[in-house]
Amino acid sequence: MQPHELINDIKSKEDFLKFLTALRNDLSTNDEDWENPTLARYLEAMEAWITDSDAYYINTNQLVPKQPTWKTFADILYAAKIYE
Numbered sequence: 001m002q003p004h005e006l007i008n009d010i011k012s013k014e015d016f017l018k019f020l021t022a023l024r025n026d027l028s029t030n031d032e033d034w035e036n037p038t039l040a041r042y043l044e045a046m047e048a049w050i051t052d053s054d055a056y057y058i059n060t061n062q063l064v065p066k067q068p069t070w071k072t073f074a075d076i077l078y079a080a081k082i083y084e
Contacts, residue, residue, distance in 0.1 A: 002026065003081075007074050016070035023077060035082045046080035053079075 003023040010016050027034060036042040049056070056079070057064045065072045 003074075003078055007071065007078060010069075010071040010074050013070060016074055019074045020077070023081070026081075035084055036080060042080050045083040046076060049079040049083040050076060 001022060003019055003026050006015070006019040006022055010019055027037065031037045036045040053075070054064045056075075
């Protein structure tokens with residue numbers, strides 16, 4: 001299963017770990033599809049996305065998280081894959 005297919009079902013640590021495994025496998029097999037395949041670029045994109053994340057949640061009709069959940073961490077990690 002692809003990482004983006006798992007995000008909305010993350011409700012526990014175990015769900016997050018399944019997502020994390022899928023994300024790592026995706027990088028190993030599809031790094032050309034990653035906007036940010038190096039650690040430096042990935043962390044830079046992560047920082048930028050977290051800064052702008054309220055807009056993402058509002059634009060996708062989701063509540064802006066007041067406290068991070070396992071799903072929030074998955075959102076951050078997946079967004080850093082593609083965020084410019």
